[in-house]
Amino acid sequence: MEVVHSIRPIAAILVSVSIIPILISCGKDRPNFREAWTFVAGVLKFLIIVSMVPGVMHGVLYTFNIVHLGPGLDIGFKVDGLGLTFALVASFLWIVTSLYSIGYMRGLDEHSQTRFYSFFASSLCSTIGVAFAANLITLYLFYELLSLSTYPLVVHHQDPEAKISGRKYLIYILTTSIGLVLPAMIICYHLGHTLDFRPGGILMGTGGKTILTILFFMFLFGFAKSAIMPLHSWLPAAMVAPTPVSALLHAVAVVKVGVFSIIRIFTGIYGISLLKSLHLGTAAAYISAFTILVGSLIAMSQDELKRRLAFSTISQLSYIILGISLLTPKGMIGGIIHIVMHAFGKITLFFGAGAIFVATGQKYISKMKGLGKKMPITFLAFFIGSLSVIGLPPTGGFYSKWYLVLGCIDAHKISLLIILLISSFLNALYFLPIVFKGFFSKEDDDVDVSKYKEAPLCCIIPMIITATISVLLFFYQGIFYKLISIGLKL
Amino acid sequence: MIDNHVFPILIVITPLVCAFFVMGLYWVDKRLCLPLTILAISISFISSIITLYSVLTSGTIQYKLGGWPPPIGIEYRIDLLNGVILVIISFISLFNLFTSFNQVSHDFPEKKGTFYSLYLLFTTGLLGVVITGDLFNLYVLLEITSLSAYAQIALGDKKRAPFASLNYIFIGVIGASFYLLGVGYIYMMTGSLNMGDVAHLIHNLHHSQAIFVAFIFCIVGVWIKMALFPLHIWLPNAYTYAPTASGRIIAPLMTKVMVYVMIRLMYSVFGIDYLFNTLHISQSIIYLSSAAVLFGGIMALSQDNLKKMFTYIIISEIGYMVGGAWLGNKTGLTGAILHIINDVFMTFALFLSAGNFAWRIKDLSIHNLEDIFQKMPWTSTGFVVVALSIIGIPPTCGFFSKWYLILGAIEAKQYLFIIALILSSLLNIILFFRVFEKSLFSSKPHVMESKETRSYNLIEEAPANMTIGLLVIGAILILIGLYSGKIVSNLILPFIPKGL
Numbered sequence A: 001m002e003v004v005h006s007i008r009p010i011a012a013i014l015v016s017v018s019i020i021p022i023l024i025s026c027g028k029d030r031p032n033f034r035e036a037w038t039f040v041a042g043v044l045k046f047l048i049i050v051s052m053v054p055g056v057m058h059g060v061l062y063t064f065n066i067v068h069l070g071p072g073l074d075i076g077f078k079v080d081g082l083g084l085t086f087a088l089v090a091s092f093l094w095i096v097t098s099l100y101s102i103g104y105m106r107g108l109d110e111h112s113q114t115r116f117y118s119f120f121a122s123s124l125c126s127t128i129g130v131a132f133a134a135n136l137i138t139l140y141l142f143y144e145l146l147s148l149s150t151y152p153l154v155v156h157h158q159d160p161e162a163k164i165s166g167r168k169y170l171i172y173i174l175t176t177s178i179g180l181v182l183p184a185m186i187i188c189y190h191l192g193h194t195l196d197f198r199p200g201g202i203l204m205g206t207g208g209k210t211i212l213t214i215l216f217f218m219f220l221f222g223f224a225k226s227a228i229m230p231l232h233s234w235l236p237a238a239m240v241a242p243t244p245v246s247a248l249l250h251a252v253a254v255v256k257v258g259v260f261s262i263i264r265i266f267t268g269i270y271g272i273s274l275l276k277s278l279h280l281g282t283a284a285a286y287i288s289a290f291t292i293l294v295g296s297l298i299a300m301s302q303d304e305l306k307r308r309l310a311f312s313t314i315s316q317l318s319y320i321i322l323g324i325s326l327l328t329p330k331g332m333i334g335g336i337i338h339i340v341m342h343a344f345g346k347i348t349l350f351f352g353a354g355a356i357f358v359a360t361g362q363k364y365i366s367k368m369k370g371l372g373k374k375m376p377i378t379f380l381a382f383f384i385g386s387l388s389v390i391g392l393p394p395t396g397g398f399y400s401k402w403y404l405v406l407g408c409i410d411a412h413k414i415s416l417l418i419i420l421l422i423s424s425f426l427n428a429l430y431f432l433p434i435v436f437k438g439f440f441s442k443e444d445d446d447v448d449v450s451k452y453k454e455a456p457l458c459c460i461i462p463m464i465i466t467a468t469i470s471v472l473l474f475f476y477q478g479i480f481y482k483l484i485s486i487g488l489k490l
Numbered sequence B: 001m002i003d004n005h006v007f008p009i010l011i012v013i014t015p016l017v018c019a020f021f022v023m024g025l026y027w028v029d030k031r032l033c034l035p036l037t038i039l040a041i042s043i044s045f046i047s048s049i050i051t052l053y054s055v056l057t058s059g060t061i062q063y064k065l066g067g068w069p070p071p072i073g074i075e076y077r078i079d080l081l082n083g084v085i086l087v088i089i090s091f092i093s094l095f096n097l098f099t100s101f102n103q104v105s106h107d108f109p110e111k112k113g114t115f116y117s118l119y120l121l122f123t124t125g126l127l128g129v130v131i132t133g134d135l136f137n138l139y140v141l142l143e144i145t146s147l148s149a150y151a152q153i154a155l156g157d158k159k160r161a162p163f164a165s166l167n168y169i170f171i172g173v174i175g176a177s178f179y180l181l182g183v184g185y186i187y188m189m190t191g192s193l194n195m196g197d198v199a200h201l202i203h204n205l206h207h208s209q210a211i212f213v214a215f216i217f218c219i220v221g222v223w224i225k226m227a228l229f230p231l232h233i234w235l236p237n238a239y240t241y242a243p244t245a246s247g248r249i250i251a252p253l254m255t256k257v258m259v260y261v262m263i264r265l266m267y268s269v270f271g272i273d274y275l276f277n278t279l280h281i282s283q284s285i286i287y288l289s290s291a292a293v294l295f296g297g298i299m300a301l302s303q304d305n306l307k308k309m310f311t312y313i314i315i316s317e318i319g320y321m322v323g324g325a326w327l328g329n330k331t332g333l334t335g336a337i338l339h340i341i342n343d344v345f346m347t348f349a350l351f352l353s354a355g356n357f358a359w360r361i362k363d364l365s366i367h368n369l370e371d372i373f374q375k376m377p378w379t380s381t382g383f384v385v386v387a388l389s390i391i392g393i394p395p396t397c398g399f400f401s402k403w404y405l406i407l408g409a410i411e412a413k414q415y416l417f418i419i420a421l422i423l424s425s426l427l428n429i430i431l432f433f434r435v436f437e438k439s440l441f442s443s444k445p446h447v448m449e450s451k452e453t454r455s456y457n458l459i460e461e462a463p464a465n466m467t468i469g470l471l472v473i474g475a476i477l478i479l480i481g482l483y484s485g486k487i488v489s490n491l492i493l494p495f496i497p498k499g500l
Helices: A008-018 A020-026 A031-051 A053-057 A081-107 A113-132 A136-154 A160-192 A209-222 A234-240 A243-270 A272-278 A280-300 A305-325 A329-360 A376-390 A396-410 A414-440 A457-475 A478-488 B004-028 B030-058 B080-107 B112-131 B135-154 B161-190 B195-205 B209-226 B235-241 B244-278 B282-301 B306-326 B330-360 B377-391 B397-411 B415-440 B445-449 B464-482 B484-492
Strands: A002-005 A060-070 A073-079 B061-064 B075-078
Touching: A008 A020, A008 A031, A008 A060, A008 A073, A008 A081, A008 A113, A020 A031, A020 A113, A031 A053, A031 A081, A031 A113, A053 A060, A053 A081, A053 A478, A060 B484, A073 A081, A073 A113, A073 A136, A081 A113, A081 A243, A081 A329, A081 A457, A081 A478, A113 A136, A113 A243, A136 A160, A136 A234, A136 A243, A160 A209, A160 A234, A160 B397, A160 B415, A209 A243, A209 A272, A209 A280, A234 A243, A234 A305, A243 A272, A243 A305, A243 A329, A272 A280, A280 A305, A280 A414, A305 A329, A305 A396, A305 A414, A329 A376, A329 A396, A329 A457, A329 A478, A376 A396, A376 A414, A376 A457, A396 A414, A396 A457, B004 B030, B004 B061, B004 B075, B004 B112, B030 B061, B030 B080, B030 B112, B075 B080, B075 B112, B075 B195, B080 B112, B080 B244, B080 B330, B080 B464, B080 B484, B112 B135, B112 B244, B135 B161, B135 B235, B135 B244, B161 B195, B161 B209, B161 B235, B195 B209, B195 B244, B209 B244, B209 B306, B235 B244, B235 B306, B244 B306, B244 B330, B282 B306, B282 B415, B306 B330, B306 B397, B306 B415, B330 B377, B330 B397, B330 B464, B330 B484, B377 B397, B377 B415, B377 B464, B397 B415, B397 B464, B397 B484, B464 B484
Parallel strands: A002 A060
Antiparallel strands: A060 A073, B061 B075
């Protein structure tokens, strides 16, 4: 493996915060100019990240160190296959979401749009920071920055409901990160004298079985952004945010930062063999299986579309954790590639939900009967997104579920396999009726559907893009497969 | 060509002499008070930088006052620890002059001379306490500091400040007497007042009851002065009702300097061997400081006045430092010293932001802070940075001192202290986000957005020097966070006594 010192990781991280002063100076007087800058930053960020793909594919490791904090402690970045996969998805979807935000925020004539775009940019900066972090302390730094930059987005509406959700969000996210991850990280440093992510981990042979087990659960529950039960209920609460936030941050960036941190703990801090010997993989697998099942069940009972999507996200995030907890190559690839597949599927669903809200002001599923005739593109995209999340061909979701199933078989965990299949069935039960009723049901008498039409073009185009990619991922996912294999050193 | 050895004395003597001139100058031309004060403290600041530099290059400096050799004469002894703290004190004192001159003209149009004279005496006292290597000299300078602090506080809020100051005087005098008694016992047993000398002589007296009593008197005296829970009752009111310009310097420096004195007494006078092998009190002190950390946090939570909330945060932070110093290992002491440095800047920034808010809003109740972000965006930005630092979010400096403290507590297996530190961070989150929720996110956004009241028309910042001052300190908080590795390896670790 060739190590190259490069400015590209830090450039990719900073490009989105560097535009914040410009955004603020444009303010609301020149909104077109302001949004143009968001695009410039988004495209630049994506291009910088893409530029590292060929290198990483050929085994290059891009690194950049900012400061040395002490023995074994640095703030620095390292771009490997896993981080790059996540960064690619997040930065690409930022561009798409920026387009969608314009349609959504202007369509609803929202207030404080400059603040919205500024904190969105800083959230993306932190997300990429987590993806590229070379060690736990850098990861923690950006993890916290992400929590803080998302908070203003959650309380965007500034009404009592938003504020209460904001409090819930902070209490869940910051309490766990400071109360569990911080001490765990310091104990980890005390044991291993470093916090670098290393293949094979840093904790092998450092501490007793008990302490390593406790530490593992502190990490697993400490990264509460992964919404593992019982620390999930901030996510439905955070749905009060404007839909672009729910779409990009609470279906892709923030929640997957949580999962990604857990992946790093598995692969970089503990290492597969240590986890196997302590049977921690199995424990994590069952906790996540519980979340998968219960999340799906609760999702069925939700009538508010975004809340249903949120519970579906909770359940889907645990697929990823389940995948890596299997500790078999196929399971881990399936889990990590699910980050990609779920991102495109779920963001399509959120875009759909937002488009319906912009066009009709409707949040509740029971009121969406017959809307499909007036908004065919939206509902078609929603249908494709559903297929991907359920895991049916011809969508990318099928691919990750397939690997997860194979992983379960390899690990001889048939019970988990059954849970996966039940959950997929449940997914179908709570998604497909929305589409079905949208297209084929007769609308309620008190709802006049005829006055509705499709949402603005800025909302439609992103949806088409992500839905198309969801389908394309079924056929072309080789690049992600390769990046993840390199990242996992398989 | 000035001899290098003149600088240590310049640090203390310049502000002392100028304190008297400022008073007199007031009757000549009151516009000259401020420039003279700035000049005096600048000289101190530059001298302390030069002194620190020579400590770094050629080791500990011993300066004999009046040429008398110790233990007869007074000795100034500057090693890395007090070298760094001297620079910080003079920096903060100087910096505060620039951020508060308009506040001073506003608050004391007729008492400028008195104020600047007291200000200089206070700075002199602090610098002297830190620089001196003599136990009795320390007491004298401590009283100069305290007396000028009492007087400055009494200049504050007309209704409440005199009483708060009186309260502080009573308790402060008790603290000082305790310390003096302790020094008396030490002198009785060793016949010396020079710290280095006493440290040497005390080796054979480890089992003396008198030394034990001396230790207890000294340490409790210092605790009263630093407001360690439960000896803190004078602090909240005194600091809340102090005039803005003095509160900003007294709050960050006074308590931290007392923590320094405690560390100095512990490690340079009584010695590690005595502290941790002869005495068996470190465990109880760590319990006490854990209690202080939690008590400060909980009391802060119950305050409605922003400034009073900050004063309880100070009490909580004192617990951090005392606990760290008593952990009895290298990492813990590193954390305590790093936290002294960080906390000076954090508390300074807290009181700067409180002062800026108070410039616009007379009553600093939290519910009055509604929409303050729209009105004072820069001050609020600075305030957010400080808050994050106190909570302990990287890369601000508060995170790194907490890191060393927790690591030290893990090494010492002091789990209660770890829990207290973590809980305190969590309490701080609630504390500050309670304020943010009010100040950042108004409950009526539509009002802010309507065409008639465009938000930029509403901006009413504090004067530029105050705002920029806060932002500069905010930037420093991040910078010393990022460079904490360098600070620890170059400035703190060399000081840590061997054998710890």
